[in-house]
Amino acid sequence: MVDLLSVLASGILVGTVYAYMAYGLGLIYGVLRVVNLAHGAFLTLGVYVTWWLNATFGMDPLVSILITVPLGFALGATVERTLVFRLRDSPPVTTLLLLFGVWLIVRNALYLIFGGADRSxxxxxxxxxxxxxxxxxxxxxxxxxAFSLLGFVVLALMLKRTWSGLALRAVAQDREAAALSGVPVNRVWAVAFGIGSALAMSAGSLMSLFYSVTPEFGARFLLKSFCVVVLGGLTNIGGILVAGIGLGIAEDLTAFYIHTGYRDVVSFLVLTAALVMRRADSD
Amino acid sequence: MSPDSRSRWFPVLGLALSVGLPACSGGDTDSIRIGAALPLSGKHANVGGFFRDGYQLAVEEANAQGGVEIDGVRRPIELRIYDDKSDASISPSLLERLIAVDGAVALLSGYSTPLVQAQVIVPMRRGIPFMNAGGASKSIFREGNQWVFGALSPVESLASTTLEWLMWEQDQERLPKPLRVAMVWQNTDHGREYRTGVHQVIEGQTDRFELVLDESFEHLSSDHTSLIVKVRSVEADVFLSDAHEPDFLLQHRAYVEQGLGHVAVSYGARGPERSVREGLGEAVSHLVSAQWWTRALPYAQSRHFVERYEAQFGGPVTEYYPAVAYEAARALIAAIGNAGSTDAEAIRDALQNLELDDSLLPGGRLYFPEESRFQIENRCVIVQNQPEGGVRIVFPPDAAEGPAYLGS
Structure with a gap:
C-alpha cells in the first residue's frame, strides 16, 4: 500500500511539472493557431539562464524566475513580431518550419557558448x-x-477577469470578429506568444532544480508537452493541468506495476489514442 | 568567360580549396600522419577535448624522443584532428578525408559508442588500422575484425569487476552470503552489456548472490521515482545501476529523496566526475564505481602521465578519458615503430602482436587478444567517492588505498 501511495504521489508531482511546461504551448496554439516548435528552445533557455545565474551569482532558481519570466515575455514577443507575424497568412507548415529553425539556432548557440556537458x-x-x-x-x-498550480490559477484568472484575457479569448475564438470589435489582434498575438514563452522559460527555471542542463533539454520534454496539450485539449488550460497529472500517474503506475521501460510508451499511446478519438469526433 | 560561367566555377574552386588546403598546411613531408575525428563541439565537446589532449600528449612524447624509426630513418608523428561536431553522420566522411586527402596511415577513434560504431565502417572497408579509445561496447568489434583495436575494456568488465570486489569483501567476511542484488540498467548497448556482465558472474556464484531485481529503463527518462520505489520494495543489500550522466543524476536524486540505503551502491562508471559532485554534492559520498583508469593508480607510469598532463593542461585530471586516449595513441605509435613501416598491414600485424608492459591501465599490461576481437580485457579498478571530494581505490587489493566504507 505504501508503494502504491508513493507511486501515486510521484505521478501527481511529475504530472504537475508536465502541465506547467505545457501551459505556454497550449496558450500559443489557442490564440495564434501556431504549433510552437520553438517551445523547446524557451524551456532550454530557461534552464540555462537559471543555471548561469546560479553559477555566476549564486542566485537561487526560485529567485531567477523574476528574471526568466520578463525575459521570456520579451523574447517571445520579439520572435512573434519579427518572425511569426510576417508569416501569419502562410500555410501552417511554414510557421512550423520557421519555429523549428529558431529552436535549432538556440540549441546550436548554446552548444557554442556552453559546450555540450551536462550541468547541474x-x-x-x-x-x-x-x-x-x-x-x-x-x-x-x-x-x-505549487508553482504549477499557482500558474494555472493566475492564468485562469487572467483569462477570465482581465481585459487582456478577454482579448486573448476573443482572438482565440474568432480573429476576424475580434478585429471588427476593436481588439488589437496583432498586439494580442504578441502578448500571447510572450506569455507562452515566459511560462516555458519559468518552467525551465523550475525544472533546473532536478534535471541536468544541456542544449538538448528542450528536445527531451517537447514531445511530452505535445502529449499533454493534445490530451488536455489544445486550448484548455484546466484540461492541460488534468492531462498532465493523469499522464504522470499513468506513467508511474505503468513503470511500477508493468515495467519501467514502458514508461514513455504510455505518453505516446495516449497521444495516438487522443488524436484518433479527436479525429473520430470531428468526423 | 561570362559572369554566369564564372559563377559556376566558384563552388568547384571553393570545394577544391577546402579539401586541398588542410592537406597542404603545416605538414612535414617526412612526418607520419595519424588522424582522428573527435567531437570537439556539440554534445560530447567536453569529452572530445580530453581525447584531443590525451592524443596530443602521446604524440608530443613520441616526437620528443625523435619520433619512430621507419626504414632506418627517424620520422616525427603528425597528428591531424577534425571536429565531427558529435554528429555520427559526418564522422565517417572525416575519416575518409584523413585517409584519402591527408594520407593518414592509421586512425584514432572519437568518443561515445554511437560515434565509434559509425566510424569503424571506414577503417574496415579501407583496410586501415583504427585504435579505439572511445567506445567500450563489444558491438564495435565485429566478427572477423582485423583492423579495429580497443584500448577500453568491455562494458561487461565494469560489472564483473564490481562483483569481484563484492566477492572479495565477502571473503574478508565484511559482507554476507548470499547478497541480494537489485540491478537496473539503461536500455542501450551499454546497459545491456553491463547486464550481461552481471549475469555472467552471478550465474556461476549462486551461493554468493541472489538477483532480486533486473529491470531496464529508458535513456533520458523524465522521472525515476517509481523505479526507486521498486528497488526499495525488493529489500536488496546491493544496488547496481548502469546509467549515463543525466539519468544517473536524476536516479540518484530519487534514491536520496526516498531515503534508501544499501551496503553498496554503484552506477557503473559514474561517480567521480566533477560535474556529478557539483550536481549532487555530498549525496555522492561512498558511491562505488568501476573505472577504466584513475589517477590514484600506484604505477610509476600512471603518476608520470598525471604529472605531464596536469603540467601541460592544468587542473587535476579526474576523469579516465585523457588517460585512455593517451594510452591508445601511445600503443598505436609503438606499433608503427615496431612495424618499421607505414604499410597498413604491417602496422595492423604489429598491433596484433603488441605488448606494453608499462601500461598505465589497470593491470599494467596492454595487449589486444584475438579471442576478444582485439579489444583489451583488463580488469577495471574499483574506487569509492570520499566525503569532501576525491576517490579512493578499494579494489583490486594490490592497488587498494584502504578498505571500502560499507553502508548498513
Missing amino acids: LLTSYSLESLAVGPLTLSIPRLIVS
Whole structure:
C-alpha cells in the first residue's frame, strides 16, 4: 500500500511539472493557431539562464524566475513580431518550419557558448524531502507543483477577469470578429506568444532544480508537452493541468506495476489514442 | 568567360580549396600522419577535448624522443584532428578525408559508442588500422575484425569487476552470503552489456548472490521515482545501476529523496566526475564505481602521465578519458615503430602482436587478444567517492588505498 501511495504521489508531482511546461504551448496554439516548435528552445533557455545565474551569482532558481519570466515575455514577443507575424497568412507548415529553425539556432548557440556537458545546480534544498505519514515527498518537486498550480490559477484568472484575457479569448475564438470589435489582434498575438514563452522559460527555471542542463533539454520534454496539450485539449488550460497529472500517474503506475521501460510508451499511446478519438469526433 | 560561367566555377574552386588546403598546411613531408575525428563541439565537446589532449600528449612524447624509426630513418608523428561536431553522420566522411586527402596511415577513434560504431565502417572497408579509445561496447568489434583495436575494456568488465570486489569483501567476511542484488540498467548497448556482465558472474556464484531485481529503463527518462520505489520494495543489500550522466543524476536524486540505503551502491562508471559532485554534492559520498583508469593508480607510469598532463593542461585530471586516449595513441605509435613501416598491414600485424608492459591501465599490461576481437580485457579498478571530494581505490587489493566504507 505504501508503494502504491508513493507511486501515486510521484505521478501527481511529475504530472504537475508536465502541465506547467505545457501551459505556454497550449496558450500559443489557442490564440495564434501556431504549433510552437520553438517551445523547446524557451524551456532550454530557461534552464540555462537559471543555471548561469546560479553559477555566476549564486542566485537561487526560485529567485531567477523574476528574471526568466520578463525575459521570456520579451523574447517571445520579439520572435512573434519579427518572425511569426510576417508569416501569419502562410500555410501552417511554414510557421512550423520557421519555429523549428529558431529552436535549432538556440540549441546550436548554446552548444557554442556552453559546450555540450551536462550541468547541474545544487541548492540547500535540492535533495531535501518531506515525510508525510509513510510517504517521502521531494521538496523541489513539491515547490514545482505549487508553482504549477499557482500558474494555472493566475492564468485562469487572467483569462477570465482581465481585459487582456478577454482579448486573448476573443482572438482565440474568432480573429476576424475580434478585429471588427476593436481588439488589437496583432498586439494580442504578441502578448500571447510572450506569455507562452515566459511560462516555458519559468518552467525551465523550475525544472533546473532536478534535471541536468544541456542544449538538448528542450528536445527531451517537447514531445511530452505535445502529449499533454493534445490530451488536455489544445486550448484548455484546466484540461492541460488534468492531462498532465493523469499522464504522470499513468506513467508511474505503468513503470511500477508493468515495467519501467514502458514508461514513455504510455505518453505516446495516449497521444495516438487522443488524436484518433479527436479525429473520430470531428468526423 | 561570362559572369554566369564564372559563377559556376566558384563552388568547384571553393570545394577544391577546402579539401586541398588542410592537406597542404603545416605538414612535414617526412612526418607520419595519424588522424582522428573527435567531437570537439556539440554534445560530447567536453569529452572530445580530453581525447584531443590525451592524443596530443602521446604524440608530443613520441616526437620528443625523435619520433619512430621507419626504414632506418627517424620520422616525427603528425597528428591531424577534425571536429565531427558529435554528429555520427559526418564522422565517417572525416575519416575518409584523413585517409584519402591527408594520407593518414592509421586512425584514432572519437568518443561515445554511437560515434565509434559509425566510424569503424571506414577503417574496415579501407583496410586501415583504427585504435579505439572511445567506445567500450563489444558491438564495435565485429566478427572477423582485423583492423579495429580497443584500448577500453568491455562494458561487461565494469560489472564483473564490481562483483569481484563484492566477492572479495565477502571473503574478508565484511559482507554476507548470499547478497541480494537489485540491478537496473539503461536500455542501450551499454546497459545491456553491463547486464550481461552481471549475469555472467552471478550465474556461476549462486551461493554468493541472489538477483532480486533486473529491470531496464529508458535513456533520458523524465522521472525515476517509481523505479526507486521498486528497488526499495525488493529489500536488496546491493544496488547496481548502469546509467549515463543525466539519468544517473536524476536516479540518484530519487534514491536520496526516498531515503534508501544499501551496503553498496554503484552506477557503473559514474561517480567521480566533477560535474556529478557539483550536481549532487555530498549525496555522492561512498558511491562505488568501476573505472577504466584513475589517477590514484600506484604505477610509476600512471603518476608520470598525471604529472605531464596536469603540467601541460592544468587542473587535476579526474576523469579516465585523457588517460585512455593517451594510452591508445601511445600503443598505436609503438606499433608503427615496431612495424618499421607505414604499410597498413604491417602496422595492423604489429598491433596484433603488441605488448606494453608499462601500461598505465589497470593491470599494467596492454595487449589486444584475438579471442576478444582485439579489444583489451583488463580488469577495471574499483574506487569509492570520499566525503569532501576525491576517490579512493578499494579494489583490486594490490592497488587498494584502504578498505571500502560499507553502508548498513
